[in-house]
Structure formats: C-alpha cells, structure tokens
Amino acid sequence: MARILSFFWPKPLLALVERRIPLFSNMSLDSRVREVFATAVRAVQPDTVVRQSIQRREDVITIDGHKLTLKNNLHLVGFGKAVLGMAAEVERLLSDHLVKGILSVPHGIQESLRQHGKNHLLLKENSCIEVIEGSKHNLPDADAQKAAEKIKMLASGLTKEDLLLVLISGGGSALLPSPVPPISLQEKLDVTRRLAGAGATIQELNTVRRALSLLKGGGLAHFAHPAQVVALILSDVIGDPIDLIASGPTVQTEIWHEEVLSVLERYNLSNSLPASVKKVLGEPGPRWQKKQLGGAQDAHVINAVIGSNCVALKSAGRRASELGFRPVVLSLGVSGDVKLVARLYGLLAQFASSREEPPPEIAAELLSLGPDVGVETWDLCRTMQVLDEGRSEGWGATCLLAGGEPTVELKGKGRGGRNQELALRVAVALQGMDLPPKGPAFLSGGTDGQDGPTEAAGAVTDTSLCEEAKTQGLDINKFLDNNDSFTFFSKLSSGQRLLVPGLTCTNVMDVHVLLIPSPPLKLN
Structure with missing residues (x-):
C-alpha cells in the first residue's frame, strides 16, 4: 500500500499513513488523552507491580536480581x-510460605x-495477615501507633533464618509513627508541624523526624536484623x-546529633521543645548510632522500587504509540508554580x-x-530536538509526557x-494554536484519583475551551484568581472536561499528557 501511494503522495503525507496517525481515526483527542492517562494508572496498580517484581520457581523467588529461598x-x-x-498479591503468590503479617493502612480503605x-x-477471609486501619485525615494517630508497635515487635522477633518482606507506599510515614520514649505521639507531631510551619524543607523535616522515631531512617531494618529484609516500594x-x-524505614541512615540541633536552631525551636524531646536529643550515646546499620549488616537489606512515575509514563508512551502518536517523555520531575509549568507546556x-x-x-x-519547573536543560534540548525532527521529517503527531x-x-x-488549575492555565496558553481536531489537547491528573478537596483527579482541555467559556459568560481569570478551577469546569455546559477516575488504589504523583496533532502540511 505504502509503495503504491509513494507514487502519488508527498513524503510527509505518506509518513502519516505509514504511522497510522490519528488523522484517520474516529477516536477523539479527548478520548485518546484519557486513554493514555488510564494506561499510566493501570501500569502502577499495587497488585500489578508486585506480580511483575516477584518471579517464583518452586521454593526460590527472585526480586530485583536477588535469589531468595523460601522455607516457611x-x-x-x-x-x-x-x-x-x-499484600493481597503477595498472599496469592506466596501464601504457602507466609507465616504472619501486619499491615498499617488508611482508615476505611x-x-x-x-x-x-x-x-x-x-x-483472603482466613488470612494470616492482620490489618490495622488508622491515620484518619492522613495524620498519625493512636491506631497507626498501635500498628507500628506491632510491626516493631514482629521484626524484633525474627532470626537469620527468616525473610521479612516490607511493603511501602505513599502515606507510609503517617501510618508508621513510633516516637522514641518518652516522647509522645502528640509531642512529636507538634515539633514537626512547627518546623513545617516555619518553612523547613522536606529534607530538614526528615532529619528531625528520623531522630525522634524508632522505625524511620533505617529503624525497622535495625530491629529486623539479622533476618533478610526485602522492601518493595511504590514511590510517590x-x-x-x-x-x-515513608521516611526510609529500611534505608541505612546516619543521624548526626549536631545536624538535628542545627535544624531546630535554624527555625528558633531549640529553646521551646518539650522536655521529652530535649531529653532524647540530649542523650547522643547509643541512640545516635543504632540506625547506622554499617558494614556486613547492609547485606541483609534489599530496597527495590517496583512502581513509580517512570513506570507509569513508560506504559503511557507505549499506549500513545498504539494510538498513532510519537511519545516523548519530557521529565519525571516537573515542579514549581503551575503558572510557570503552564507557560512551559504552552511554549x-x-x-x-x-x-x-x-x-x-x-x-x-x-x-x-x-x-x-524542575526540568533539566538537557531534557528540554532533547525534547525540542525530537519535536523539530518531527516537523522536518514529517512523522506527524506527538504525545508529550x-x-x-x-x-x-x-x-x-x-x-x-x-x-485542575494547571489544565485550565494550559488551556489559556493554547489559544490560537488550532490543529484539527481541536488540538493540541492537554490532561493533568493525579494518579491517586484525587486533586484537592474534590472528586476529580484533574481535567482535560484543548484549544476550544476558552471560546466555550466565553460563549457561556465564564471569566476564566476570575476563577483562576479564586483558585476555583473545579467550579469552572463544573459550570461548563459540556460537563465532560473533569477527570474522575474514581478510586485508583495507587499513587505515583501526577501525569501530564500533551497531544499535539500534526501541523498542516505545507505542500509545494
């Protein structure tokens, strides 16, 4: 077919046919961009990532290249x-060797x-894994502390013949609170809240949080020694x-007395600490060395990231290719103010x-x-080169991820x-770039299925949105000034631009998808 068409069609148009570009598809851009996002979420489902990370042959399992023998x-x-x-997938795969388990999960899940x-x-109904629900409103509470204590006791009773499988995902820090005695949970919370309120960075918060915790910063691995510890991590x-x-409970961490005190002094908190915190911080003896696993002990811990934003985007890219778009991954670390990020995507x-x-x-x-916006110069140069080659060589539509x-x-x-706010701001940036049909189209969505205090995870926009809003008398700038993007999208008569995937059961941060149809061919 392509050989016959080459006699009659210009090379750029022939390239579109050979790649099955969406010009010949009945599927709308809106449907395609949603399908790419859905594929990203499916790739990081908790059971899927566990199933793909554990290979079993009889009584030997392989995880992250490490072979481990199971013997009850x-x-x-x-x-x-x-x-x-x-855990449900681990139970399906390895239940015949599973002795006991404890999970700390969100209330009501x-x-x-x-x-x-x-x-x-x-x-399973007769599972040997105990489930404890806690951490209401994403905050550590008494139930989460009870679960943490049981987890510590289980780990502490293991021998060198045992294998401890540790499952970690976003929200794990709040679900594993274990303050160093005599610090109470409330006292520890107050210190970290005051630090956060004073503008401390996540690294500074973790420095103090680890010092006040028995299990964070390698503490769990310390208590489990000499058992083999394998952590399967779903990264957020x-x-x-x-x-x-989750503040690294299975990661070797050195805790320096001077560094912790320096953080507290930097934010003028050192003189107003609870007496219990002062007591712990004033005893830099064995307390400060115990999480330095060190030397031969390191071999008993394997940390494997089995699900991440990278995994999600790789899968999304494959699906975009199937839908006729050339996938290009811009970055895994887009950050900064949404105003600047929207400008980036518009450009x-x-x-x-x-x-x-x-x-x-x-x-x-x-x-x-x-x-x-957290994007390296190299990634921007690489992306622009690919986009430029696409234009000059006529390979057609692009999916930027x-x-x-x-x-x-x-x-x-x-x-x-x-x-939702990013999607709305990108819509403003896309004005005047009409590429049939209604392109470019943009989606921003949270893989956890939530975006602020609404049922939406994000939104889908395209070049027609601003005109649609104007026709309905909706002033986009007023909604943006009030941080009211959900109300804006809800008021649109089409009512179909919000992204509402429901309970996704996972979280690997956000996914951004920009579908750019082929620019009109310039035929000589």
Whole structure:
C-alpha cells in the first residue's frame, strides 16, 4: 500500500499513513488523552507491580536480581495507602510460605475497596495477615501507633533464618509513627508541624523526624536484623529517593546529633521543645548510632522500587504509540508554580505546532524556564530536538509526557487542586494554536484519583475551551484568581472536561499528557 501511494503522495503525507496517525481515526483527542492517562494508572496498580517484581520457581523467588529461598519463613509488614493491594498479591503468590503479617493502612480503605468492587485488592477471609486501619485525615494517630508497635515487635522477633518482606507506599510515614520514649505521639507531631510551619524543607523535616522515631531512617531494618529484609516500594516522591519515601524505614541512615540541633536552631525551636524531646536529643550515646546499620549488616537489606512515575509514563508512551502518536517523555520531575509549568507546556505546544521553524525566542524562553519547573536543560534540548525532527521529517503527531507535582499559590477560597488549575492555565496558553481536531489537547491528573478537596483527579482541555467559556459568560481569570478551577469546569455546559477516575488504589504523583496533532502540511 505504502509503495503504491509513494507514487502519488508527498513524503510527509505518506509518513502519516505509514504511522497510522490519528488523522484517520474516529477516536477523539479527548478520548485518546484519557486513554493514555488510564494506561499510566493501570501500569502502577499495587497488585500489578508486585506480580511483575516477584518471579517464583518452586521454593526460590527472585526480586530485583536477588535469589531468595523460601522455607516457611516469610513474614510480611506494610504501611501506606496502596499496601493492602500489594499484600493481597503477595498472599496469592506466596501464601504457602507466609507465616504472619501486619499491615498499617488508611482508615476505611477496606470498606471503600468493597464498595468500588475491587475485591481483588483485599486479603483472603482466613488470612494470616492482620490489618490495622488508622491515620484518619492522613495524620498519625493512636491506631497507626498501635500498628507500628506491632510491626516493631514482629521484626524484633525474627532470626537469620527468616525473610521479612516490607511493603511501602505513599502515606507510609503517617501510618508508621513510633516516637522514641518518652516522647509522645502528640509531642512529636507538634515539633514537626512547627518546623513545617516555619518553612523547613522536606529534607530538614526528615532529619528531625528520623531522630525522634524508632522505625524511620533505617529503624525497622535495625530491629529486623539479622533476618533478610526485602522492601518493595511504590514511590510517590520525585526522583524515587528511597530514604524519603515513608521516611526510609529500611534505608541505612546516619543521624548526626549536631545536624538535628542545627535544624531546630535554624527555625528558633531549640529553646521551646518539650522536655521529652530535649531529653532524647540530649542523650547522643547509643541512640545516635543504632540506625547506622554499617558494614556486613547492609547485606541483609534489599530496597527495590517496583512502581513509580517512570513506570507509569513508560506504559503511557507505549499506549500513545498504539494510538498513532510519537511519545516523548519530557521529565519525571516537573515542579514549581503551575503558572510557570503552564507557560512551559504552552511554549512546547507552540514550538511543535509551527509549520515553519519556530523563532529562537521560544527555545530561549523554554531554557530559561527549566530551572524554575524542575526540568533539566538537557531534557528540554532533547525534547525540542525530537519535536523539530518531527516537523522536518514529517512523522506527524506527538504525545508529550511528563510527571511530577507542581504547586499552587493559594490566594482564593475556591475548590480545585493543582491538576485542575494547571489544565485550565494550559488551556489559556493554547489559544490560537488550532490543529484539527481541536488540538493540541492537554490532561493533568493525579494518579491517586484525587486533586484537592474534590472528586476529580484533574481535567482535560484543548484549544476550544476558552471560546466555550466565553460563549457561556465564564471569566476564566476570575476563577483562576479564586483558585476555583473545579467550579469552572463544573459550570461548563459540556460537563465532560473533569477527570474522575474514581478510586485508583495507587499513587505515583501526577501525569501530564500533551497531544499535539500534526501541523498542516505545507505542500509545494
């Protein structure tokens, strides 16, 4: 077919046919962009990532390249929003060697899974794994502390013949509170809240949090020694730093007395600490060395990130290719203010949509934006090169993918989260770039199925949104000034732009999808 057409059609148009570009598809851009996002979420389902990370042959399992022998010696603990589904898959795969388990999961999650028909993510009725629900409103509480104490006791009773499988996902830090005695849970919470309120960074918060915790910063692995410890981690942090995910309970961490005191002094908190905290921080003896696993002990811990934003985007890219788009991953760490991130995507769409070579000012502004939105100069240059080659060689439509967690400056009292606001701001940036049909199209969605205090996870926009809003008398700027993106999307007569996937049972940050149809062919 392609050989016959080559006699009659220009090369760029022939390239579109050979790649089955969406020009010949009945599927709308809105449907395609939603399908790409759904594929990303499916790739990081808790049962899926566990199933793909554990290979079993008789009584030997392989995890992250390590071979481990099972002999009725498997114990399991887990903490986080997704670990119930992870544990259910472990139970299906390895129940004949499973001795005991304890999970710390969010309050109400079991009933929620039942209501949403996700029974495959629940444990068996006669399971040997105990489930403790806690951490209401994502805050550590007495139930979560009870679960943490049971997890510590289980780990402490293991021998060198045992294997401890640790399941970790986002939300795990709040579900594993274990303050160093005599510090109470409330006292520890007060210290970290005051630090956060004073503007401490996540690294500074973790420095103090680890010092006041028995299990964070390698503490759980310490208590489990000499048992073999294997942690399967579903990452919700940019860059997948295993020492930050759930505060690194299985990651060797050195805690320096001087560093902790320096953080507290930096924010003028050292003189107003509770007496219990002062007591713990004033005893730098064995307390400060115990989490330094050190030397030969390191071999007993394996940390494997089995699900992440990277995994989600790889799967999304494959699906985009099947739908006729050339996938390009921009970055896994998009961050910074949504205003700047929206400008970035607007400029990239403009760069890719141009029939002619875009003016150099666009590339210059993109490069200047990079440091403010967490995108490396190399990634921007690589992306622009691919987009430029697509234009010059005529390979057609592009799917730009990215992940991360931008931020919103809250000025108003409206409803909506970072994904809905980003989508709305990108719609403004896409005005005047009409590429049939209604392209470019953009989606920003939270893989956890939520975006602020609404049932939406994000929204889908395209070049027709601003005109649609104007026709209905909706002033986009007023909604943006009030941080009221959810109300805006709800008021649109189409009513179909919100992204509402329901309970996703996972969380690997946000996914951004920018579909850019082929620019009109310039035929001589």
